[in-house]
Amino acid sequence: MNIGERIRQIRIHKKFTQGELVSGICSITYLSRIENGQIKPSASFLEKVAEKLDVDYNFLIDADYEDIEPKLLEICNKYKQENIISEKDLSLLELYVHETSSTLLLLKGYGVLIYYHSRGNNLTYIEPIVDQASQLIPNRVEAQNNEDFIYYLMARGLYYCSKQDNITAHEIYVQVESLLGVEEHLHHANVCYNLSVIKQRLYKDPSICRLYSQKAYTLYKKLNLEDQAIDALIILALQYNLDKLYDKAFESLKQAELGAKVISNSMYLPIISYNYAKIYQGLKDYTNAIKYYEESLQFSEFLPNEADKVYTLRSLIEIYIELKDWENVNRLMDDAFEILAIYDVPYAHVQLYGFKAAIFKLRGDYYGYEKEMHKAIEMGLEKKQYPLVRELATELGNHFYDNRSYKMSAKYLKISSQLPPI
Incomplete structure (x- = not known):
């Protein structure tokens, strides 16, 4: 250059x-x-x-390679050890990856860049950098570069997981799993945890997800990583809840709550309250569910990402629809869409369009129902929320069939049938 x-x-x-x-x-x-x-x-x-x-x-x-290499290595090693990087070093790193042709340095540089911005939820900013990396870094590397390749893949996995592109994230984590050796270390634990989360989003049977959650928890405990062990217990509780194993869900969540108190991490306050609410919602104990969801909202300042608050609002909307409390439904729907106007939360966004459609249908406004369902399906396809799209497209296709609109019925049932297999 x-x-x-x-x-x-x-x-x-x-x-x-x-x-x-x-x-x-x-x-x-x-x-x-x-x-x-x-x-x-x-x-x-x-x-x-x-x-x-x-x-x-x-x-x-x-920009001599010999000058770039030591500085790039210094920046990357410091970030990997301390999770800290200055704005100047971050800027330099973005420049250095354009100046080197070394696969090792590309893996290190792009791995840190993608991890840093994905952890900061800067997904729009990092998108072109992820694309650049995929053009420059091969799908396979020499054995001596495996450790850095795994780090880079884990960073990409986090990026796609944060975008809720679950199919791509799943492919990446499965690839990482195949590259790991027999010795169990942090990468094994993280891959198990991430696969547990992704498989939960993709598959209806939570039993497979629980195997990964339990393995992740065991490894985190073995490595004395208490925060991550609590994360694994929380996701395990959620998966028990999905399978209607409420006693086991309570047991896992209480264990997580105890661990969170020991390490005094306020971040877990809204998350644990949310998951207690989910269990009570599953039990149709709406009084306690609302109580814990409201508590989760009160603690929302401790959430790592403000966007996560939309899940609590979504669940409250679901309950108030069931209770036919339309004033609260409308109020919370407005709050949720205010958040979605700022943050990209595809799964909840598609679900909320589905809720709006259901409300129109309850009111006998079938035009409004069809319009909101179409929005939900279009967004779901764009954001690759295929399990939700399959469910919504099938419902809309059946609706049109029941109303003898066979051409429209065929259109949506075809969408459902042609979605990528999971």
Whole structure:
């Protein structure tokens, strides 16, 4: 990459316009000619631009591989050990991955970038970086790079899991599982936990998911990772609840609650309250369910992602629909869609369109019902929420069939039948 192209790339990355970069330095025309490779920049120009871009002068004039490698390794190793990275190092890392052709350095650099932004829920920002990585990194690597390949795949898995693209996430975690050796360590535990969550979203039978949750819990305890062990117990409680094994669900959740008190982690307050509510909802004890959902909302400031609050609102809406309390349904629906206007939560979003459709149907407004169901199905297809789409498309297809609208019925039943197998 020549100097002009490197300046252009860094300028775009730093979100400078040409005018902003050269203000007080030179004309935009001069910069354009440099970026287009028509003229060579002066040393004075390079010094001023390097300072403004906050990059090393030597990196600007010659991004030598030998200079990049030690700094990239230092940044990546520090993040892996401490989960900390400065804005400057993050910015440098994004530049370095464009300057190296080493598979090892690409794995390390993209692994950290994708992990960092996925953990921060910066999914829109990281999307082009994930795409770049998939174009540059092969599907298989040499054995000596396996550890970094697994780290990179785990980062991609988290990205797709956070996007709720469950099929792609499942494929990635299964690939990681096949790469792990016999020795059980943290990667094994994390893969078991993640596969448990993904399989729960994809399959109706929770018994398979529970095998992975139980294995994850055992490994986390063995590794003395109490926070992760609590996470595994919570997901296990949810899976028992889905299978209507309420006593076991309570048992797992109480164990998680006790562990959370021992480590004094406030993050678990809304999550545990939410899961108690889910169990009571399953038991149709709506008084206690509402009580715990409201408690979860009160603790929502402790949630790692504000978007997760939408699940509590969704569940309350479900109960109030059952109770025919339309004022609360409307109030909570407005609150939920306010959150969804800011955050991308595909599963809950599709479900809520389905709830709106169900309300129209109860009121005898079949046009409104069909319109909201169509919205739900379209969004579900776009966001790859295939189990939900299958359920909704089948329902809508049957609705049209019962009303002798056979062409529309065939359309939606075809959508249901042609969804990717899970």
